[in-house]
Amino acid sequence: xxxxFGDIDPKVDVREDxxxxxxxxxxxxxxxxxxxAENATLTDDDKKLADQLxxxxxxxxxxxxxxxxxxxxxxxGAKELLDEVATGKxxxxxxxxxxxxLVDFNGNVEGAQKAYELLKPVxxxxxxxxxxxxxxxxxDLKKLLDGxxxxxxxxxxxxxxxxxxxxxxxxxVNALGEPLSKLAGAVAK
Amino acid sequence: xxxxAALRTGGDASPAASMGDAVPFHGAHQxxxxxxxxxxxxFAAFDVTTTDRAALxxxxxxxxxxxxxxxxxxxxxxxxxxxxxxxxxxxxxEALGLKPSxxxxxxxxxxxxxxxxxxxxxxxxARRPKALIDLPGFPGDNLDPARxxxxxxxxxxxxxxxxxxxxxxxxxxxxxxxxxxxxxxxxFGKTSSTTPDAQTPRNMMGFKDGTRNIAGTDKAALDKxxxxxxKDGPEWMVGGSYLVARRIRMHIxxxxxxxxxxxxxxxxxxxxxxxxxxxxxxxxxxxLKAMKPDSHVRLAHPDSNNGVTILRRGYSFTDGxxxxxxxxxxxxxIAYQKDVRDxxxxxxxxxxxxxxxxxxxxxxxxxxxxVPPGVRGAGDWWGKALFA
Numbered sequence: 001x002x003x004x005f006g007d008i009d010p011k012v013d014v015r016e017d018x019x020x021x022x023x024x025x026x027x028x029x030x031x032x033x034x035x036x037a038e039n040a041t042l043t044d045d046d047k048k049l050a051d052q053l054x055x056x057x058x059x060x061x062x063x064x065x066x067x068x069x070x071x072x073x074x075x076x077g078a079k080e081l082l083d084e085v086a087t088g089k090x091x092x093x094x095x096x097x098x099x100x101x102l103v104d105f106n107g108n109v110e111g112a113q114k115a116y117e118l119l120k121p122v123x124x125x126x127x128x129x130x131x132x133x134x135x136x137x138x139x140d141l142k143k144l145l146d147g148x149x150x151x152x153x154x155x156x157x158x159x160x161x162x163x164x165x166x167x168x169x170x171x172x173v174n175a176l177g178e179p180l181s182k183l184a185g186a187v188a189k
Numbered sequence: 190x191x192x193x194a195a196l197r198t199g200g201d202a203s204p205a206a207s208m209g210d211a212v213p214f215h216g217a218h219q220x221x222x223x224x225x226x227x228x229x230x231x232f233a234a235f236d237v238t239t240t241d242r243a244a245l246x247x248x249x250x251x252x253x254x255x256x257x258x259x260x261x262x263x264x265x266x267x268x269x270x271x272x273x274x275x276x277x278x279x280x281x282x283e284a285l286g287l288k289p290s291x292x293x294x295x296x297x298x299x300x301x302x303x304x305x306x307x308x309x310x311x312x313x314x315a316r317r318p319k320a321l322i323d324l325p326g327f328p329g330d331n332l333d334p335a336r337x338x339x340x341x342x343x344x345x346x347x348x349x350x351x352x353x354x355x356x357x358x359x360x361x362x363x364x365x366x367x368x369x370x371x372x373x374x375x376x377f378g379k380t381s382s383t384t385p386d387a388q389t390p391r392n393m394m395g396f397k398d399g400t401r402n403i404a405g406t407d408k409a410a411l412d413k414x415x416x417x418x419x420k421d422g423p424e425w426m427v428g429g430s431y432l433v434a435r436r437i438r439m440h441i442x443x444x445x446x447x448x449x450x451x452x453x454x455x456x457x458x459x460x461x462x463x464x465x466x467x468x469x470x471x472x473x474x475x476x477l478k479a480m481k482p483d484s485h486v487r488l489a490h491p492d493s494n495n496g497v498t499i500l501r502r503g504y505s506f507t508d509g510x511x512x513x514x515x516x517x518x519x520x521x522x523i524a525y526q527k528d529v530r531d532x533x534x535x536x537x538x539x540x541x542x543x544x545x546x547x548x549x550x551x552x553x554x555x556x557x558x559x560v561p562p563g564v565r566g567a568g569d570w571w572g573k574a575l576f577a
Contacts, residue, residue, distance in 0.1 A: 072275060137366060163335070167369075171238055175366035185276035 008060045012053055015094075027053060029097070036097040071119055075184035078115040081108040082177040090170045092157050102154035105169075106145055112180065113138050119187050127186040130179060137176035144172050208348040209288035214260045216563040217428050218416060221293030222500065222525050223405035227346040230376030230504040231353040232434065232521065233361065234339025234556055235368040237302060242311045246576055248367045252296070252343075252360055253570035259356050262289030265363075281362070283355050290349040294356055296571040297432050297558030301340040316575060318423050320431055320528040321559045327541035329551065336436055336554030339371045344432070344523065346502075350377070372554070374436060376504025376521045389463060389471065393439055393505050393518050394549070396456050397463035400471055401490075403500040414498045414532070415525050417562075425574035428562030430525045433533040436506075436554030439519040444549045455545045457484030483545040494539055499524040499532045519550065529557060 012027040019025055026049050034046050042050065069077075085108050088094040095101045116123075116134060124131040148155045155161065208228075212220050239245055255265040266279025303317035304310070343360055347353040354375070361370050380392050381399030392398040403410045412418065417426045444452070453459050457466055457480035465475035465486065480487040491498045502525065507518040526532030541547065561572055 133366070171365075171369035174369070175238070178362065178365040181277045185273050188273075188275040 008056055008063075011056050012060070027056075032095070032097040036099075071122065071187040072184045074115045075119055075123075075187050078112040078119075078183060079177070079180050081112040081115075082173060082180055084108055086170070086173045086177055090166060090173055092166075095157065099156040099158045100154070101157035102145070102148050105157075106154060109138075109141060109145065109176075113142075116180070116183065119183060123183060123186040126189040127182070130182055130186050133179045134176070134183070137172075137179060141172045141176050144169065208291060210291060211261050211289035212291050212293050214257045214294075214564065215566055215569075217565075218563045219293075219295045219429070219560060220260070220563070221295030221344055221346055222415065222430055222502070222560070223411055224293050224346075225291070225405060226379045226381050226502060227291045227293070228348045228377075228379055229346065229350040229353050230379075230521065231345045231350075231357045231373060232376070232523070233343050233345070233357045233373040234299070234371045234434075235341040235343075235361075235364065236371045237310070237340040237367070238369050239367040240310065242576075244367050245311065248364055249572050249576075250570045251363050253564055255359060255363060256294040256296075256356070256571075257564070259284070259359065260289065260292045260294055262287075262292075265359055281355065281359055283358075284352050287349055287352055290347040290352040292345065292347040292352050292356060294360075295344040295346075295432075295560060297342045297344075297560040298572060298575065299339045299341065299556065299558050301338065305340070313575065316423065316425065318426055318559055320417075320421075320426075320530060321557065322529055322534075324433070324529070324555055324557050325534065327537050327552065329541055329547055330555070331551050331553055332555050333553055336372045336374075337556055339556050339558070341368060342432070342434075342556065342558045350375070374434075374506060374521050374554075375508075376506050378505040380503045380505055380520060381501045392520055393441065393507070394444055394452070394456075396452075396458065396460060397471060398503075398520075399501055400458075400463055403498060410498070411500075414527055415500050417527055421527060425577070426559060426561060430527065430560045431529045431532070432558045432560050433522075433524045433526070433529060434554070434556045434558075435522040435552050437520045437522050438517070438551045438553045440549045440551070441516045441518050447549070454481050455485060455549075457481065457486035481545065483543050485540075485544055485546045488540055488544050489536065494536055497532060497536050499526045499536065525560070 013029070014023075014025065014027055015029050016025060016033065031042065031046055031050060031053070034040075034042055085105050089101045089105045089108070092099070092101050095104065116138070120131060123134075145154075148161070212224055214220060237245060239248075258265045262284075264280040264282075264285070267273075269278050269280040269282035269285050271278045300317070300321055300323055302311065303313045303321075343357060345353040345356040347356070357373060361368075379390050381390070381402045389397040389400050403414055405411070415430050417429050417431075419427050421427070447455075449460060453466075457475070458464060458471075459466075462469075463471035464473055465480070466484075467476055467479040468474075475486060475490065477487045477490055477492060487493055501523070503520050503522040505518070506521045507516060509517055511517040524533055541552075561575060564570060
């Protein structure tokens, strides 16, 4: 959904290797690099970036309330949240410094599930089998994620989580993502 | 002894089938075994991830329906541009406008379907064929678990690589939530001969490969060495076969530095013509005693193995380079046989111990599958007799 607020996303969520020529690196990934990959402290410049990040996110929060959301766009939003997990989070590339990918992963799944629960009454009328499948796959994925909980959060998504574990997570995301891609069709019927 | 002409075809009774045509999906045996060998391969091994037998059965029915459509050159489900544009299309679309390209889809079940980690997963343990063994280790094996095993497999062969890849991609997509691809392998060059008129293909070592192979036209040899018969059992496998797949990495760079004389000694054939040692032509009957005792052709010959004969259907592969600048290339070996215990196992035991070629190859992936008989018609599906 953040992509729907075109000018904010690149300010808060850009990665170092995605910077265009002369583009200043801002947002949380820059701060994460300072904290986890460099000196474990924020420079004065970083602190200014942190203030700017808060301003940008508050601006984004305000705009969210005014966004026009249709049942189809909400269903597609849920699908896209899973897509983000499938392409950027299960690989560990997004949080390469902080290794908090599983926190994001869980956030995306919860967001997708919230959207799904809101659409479920309509979807269930049009496609009962799809709803049954989605209930099952959401439950399976959340159960798998629960195995990685650590205190209030999640284990670091680093070398301690090997290829076999990552493949299981990836398979579970695909298992949910495929039926979730049919939700928009079911609410638009 | 079959004639030389029969020996050198790996194909079926209709070698005249042109490259774009469809190969019939239904029949007593699955297509893709005795069928004339197509140019390209995409082989996929799957783990079954569901624990629900009914969901697995439903998937096999959906897979069979999709396979029948794709091998005929049709789109699956509601097509690549369905009627509802709020839905992702059922068919992924990259085969639109392409010919059937002799696509065959051959389905098999691995040991893990019957039992995994001591568990009888789907109530099938008692139905596991005795011939579906867990392969023993062989000297020199360096198997990567991530390229080995699998509960199910689909071998997609076609003359157009995009047609083969499309088939595996769509089956994998249908399977999500029930099965997950464990590993897959692309092959680009067939390494067994097809029609008597065609030139025998060469493997990545530059030698003709598959000069002598069971012919798709040789019913007696197929019945003797490839198809499971009624007296072999179990009943659900009659008309089926057993598939062994091995990813054989070749040490390309060191092979290329080997003298021609040594290369020819290692194979037991000359490089240009493919003639056995001391003979003039490729199809001349080999004189095994003229070859070095550790030459590949001599050691692999049925006469050196109490008559063991398998149907080879392998493909060359090159998966780019390996990070050390070496070509990641070799042979994706596929063999079909009536019983692995009388086929691949004794043959590979002999080769792994004695073959001079071992200095230049390494087996890095391995899998074995029971390949059920053919799908008979509309009410039948892959594995129906197994799940009955």
